[in-house]
Amino acid sequence: MGKVDTILQGDVIECLKDIEDNTIQCVVTSPPYWGLRDYGEDEQLGLEETPEEYVENMVKVFREVRRTLKDDGTLWLNLGDSYNGASSNRSGQNGYNDGRKNRNKRYSVGGCKGLKPKDLVGIPWRVAFALQQDGWYLRQDIIWHKPNPMPESVTDRCTKSHEYIFLLTKSANYYYDADAIREPHTWVENKPRPSGMSSKGKKYREKVKYGGGGTGFSGHSGSYKADGSPLNHPLGRNKRSVWKINTQPYKEAHFAVFPEKLPELCIKAGSKKGDIVLDPFFGSGTTGFVAQRLYRKWLGIELNPEYIKIANKRFVQQELFV
Numbered sequence: 494m495g496k497v498d499t500i501l502q503g504d505v506i507e508c509l510k511d512i513e514d515n516t517i518q519c520v521v522t523s524p525p526y527w528g529l530r531d532y533g534e535d536e537q538l539g540l541e542e543t544p545e546e547y548v549e550n551m552v553k554v555f556r557e558v559r560r561t562l563k564d565d566g567t568l569w570l571n572l573g574d575s576y577n578g579a580s581s582n583r584s585g586q587n588g589y590n591d592g593r594k595n596r597n598k599r600y601s602v603g604g605c606k607g608l609k610p611k612d613l614v615g616i617p618w619r620v621a622f623a624l625q626q627d628g629w630y631l632r633q634d635i636i637w638h639k640p641n642p643m644p645e646s647v648t649d650r651c652t653k654s655h656e657y658i659f660l661l662t663k664s665a666n667y668y669y670d671a672d673a674i675r676e677p678h679t680w681v682e683n684k685p686r687p688s689g690m691s692s693k694g695k696k697y698r699e700k701v702k703y704g705g706g707g708t709g710f711s712g713h714s715g716s717y718k719a720d721g722s723p724l725n726h727p728l729g730r731n732k733r734s735v736w737k738i739n740t741q742p743y744k745e746a747h748f749a750v751f752p753e754k755l756p757e758l759c760i761k762a763g764s765k766k767g768d769i770v771l772d773p774f775f776g777s778g779t780t781g782f783v784a785q786r787l788y789r790k791w792l793g794i795e796l797n798p799e800y801i802k803i804a805n806k807r808f809v810q811q812e813l814f815v
Contacts, residue, residue, distance in 0.1 A: 497769055497790040498781075500801050505538070505773050508794040509557040517561045517792070518668065518768035521759045521780045523571035523751060524551060527616050537796060543605055544614050548623045555624055555661075558773060565668045568629070568661040569759035571637065571751070572617040574653075577608040617657040624661055633660040636735045637755065643740075658736070658755070673761040675729030732758075751779040760784055778804030 501508040525539030527547040538554070541547040558568065608614065625631040635658040642654035741752035756779055760770055766788040772780035775793030777800060784791040785808070795801050 500793040512561045515563050517771045518566050519763035520568040520771045521756045522772045522774050524774045526573045528575045548619050551620045552623050552627050562663045564664050567763040570659045573656045574616050575614045577612040621659050629661040638737045641739050672728050674732045750777045756780045756783045
């Protein structure tokens, strides 16, 4: 493997060709969403004329990603959806439109054959199914629930407050550290109970000890089986598939960025210390920033040199505060 902890500048597929086979443990990324923003680069993805063309390009990119991935590696893919407009609007530039300002400059492909105006395109699932067809294992759809969603002035549908994160794998068996991202157990009347069990499920408890009679896990009183072993996992319940994470702006960037908590969960579950984490759509560098904080190696690919400057500045700031 060549140099790590660096950003490769250029077309994503061409840069991926410089990465050796079976070297990446975990990929966490969010490609440009279809028809949302013009980032000011000739070779950028996301401005294709049709959803089908966008999906085809995503398959090509992630086919090359799969080649670089270890056999037990994972891909965590964040994708948002788009609506079909009545007509195209190609005046948006450089990704500076954040959805709340300059709405008249929002980039929109619009008028796509086979789609009606106002149709939800279904981009995330189109891409997910295409990747599955191309050989990826589609293991899970995770809902990123945003408690602070972007305001929308719509009156005929709900304000959108979620996006998808797809867990895809190269093989049927892969590295996944469930313990690294466990959640606290549910507690009822100061008593821990198995995840999913109702508060009336006491008949399933074969033996319960309280207070001085014995401790459960993490210093708490707990529920026990007849053999004395804990009924609940000592580190918490298995992570649920709805992740409640606030969006997190980054003042240096004029475009959407990952909240750090999102790649943190993916990286913890999908890799160990010292493993290599890749983001082929690096942007402001949140995936690499978090990977470095978690003692992983990282690689980024980014087409726009201005975004690379933002990411490098971020890493310099991180080093100053270590």
